[in-house]
Amino acid sequence: MANAVTVALEAERLEVLRLGGSLTDDEWNLPSDCEGWTVKDVLAHLVSVFHIDLATLKVLAAHRDGNDVERINDQLVELRASSSAGEILGEYERWSRRAMRVMSLLQRRPLRDLTVGMGGLGRHPLRLLANAIVFDHYVHLRYDILAPTGPVDRPQPPHDGLRLEPIVEWCTSGLPQMSGPALYAVTAPVTLDLRGPGGGTWVYEPPRGGEKVGTVSPGGSTGVAATIRSTTDEFLVWGTRRRDWHTREVEIDGDKDLAERFLDNVNIV
Numbered sequence: 001m002a003n004a005v006t007v008a009l010e011a012e013r014l015e016v017l018r019l020g021g022s023l024t025d026d027e028w029n030l031p032s033d034c035e036g037w038t039v040k041d042v043l044a045h046l047v048s049v050f051h052i053d054l055a056t057l058k059v060l061a062a063h064r065d066g067n068d069v070e071r072i073n074d075q076l077v078e079l080r081a082s083s084s085a086g087e088i089l090g091e092y093e094r095w096s097r098r099a100m101r102v103m104s105l106l107q108r109r110p111l112r113d114l115t116v117g118m119g120g121l122g123r124h125p126l127r128l129l130a131n132a133i134v135f136d137h138y139v140h141l142r143y144d145i146l147a148p149t150g151p152v153d154r155p156q157p158p159h160d161g162l163r164l165e166p167i168v169e170w171c172t173s174g175l176p177q178m179s180g181p182a183l184y185a186v187t188a189p190v191t192l193d194l195r196g197p198g199g200g201t202w203v204y205e206p207p208r209g210g211e212k213v214g215t216v217s218p219g220g221s222t223g224v225a226a227t228i229r230s231t232t233d234e235f236l237v238w239g240t241r242r243r244d245w246h247t248r249e250v251e252i253d254g255d256k257d258l259a260e261r262f263l264d265n266v267n268i269v
Helices: 003-022 039-050 054-061 069-080 084-107 127-146 161-185 232-239 256-265
Strands: 113-118 123-125 189-196 199-207 217-219 226-231 252-254
Touching: 003 039, 003 084, 003 127, 003 161, 039 069, 039 084, 039 127, 054 123, 113 189, 113 226, 123 127, 127 161, 127 232, 161 199, 161 217, 161 232, 161 256, 189 232, 189 256, 199 252, 252 256
Parallel strands: 189 226
Antiparallel strands: 113 123, 189 199, 199 217, 226 252
């Protein structure tokens, strides 16, 4: 039986296929809102998420520490620079369909709770790999390809709890590791209060003792020095640094300086 995150991933997979099948030759080559990438490049990136071949492994082996996520992604896109739009869409259809079976297996015990390194994204339970891929599809489709911020004029796919619940789980659990040492500037607990589908309340706690990264836990706390309020979709925009948080729907209560240090240094990838 499929669980919620694999249902969400299949829904996003079908959105990619529908969009890709509707694009004109000119639209494939339009510059996306993802700096340096065309629409074709963004879709080539989504192919690379699913199709791990020998060429992909060579790129990954050249970046053993996995810390330069953006450079890795650029090189994987470059592998498909000579592919046609039809070839990219066909490769996506074949390999994403095959990968769905793997994603379902990763939701079952004992694999689901096995913690593995995911390069510059940190260490996470295997079950969250599907969440990460839903996140990747969601932001690239809605913010980088489709209007109003992207170049392609098509209706936006749903912004609903089916997708946003697993996405926010990925983003909040991975936020300390993805943001890295930059969050050392945040020296006291901060509450993140997100409204909308998939929303809720989380508390960021700075690292203690010999810990290298802080933690994010669901629920409120009476010991926080600042509260940041936003919506789930807005969180994805400023949390991924697609737009500066100063220009977005963000409210701060409490220690303004502390909250701004959190907002300045969050970097979800």
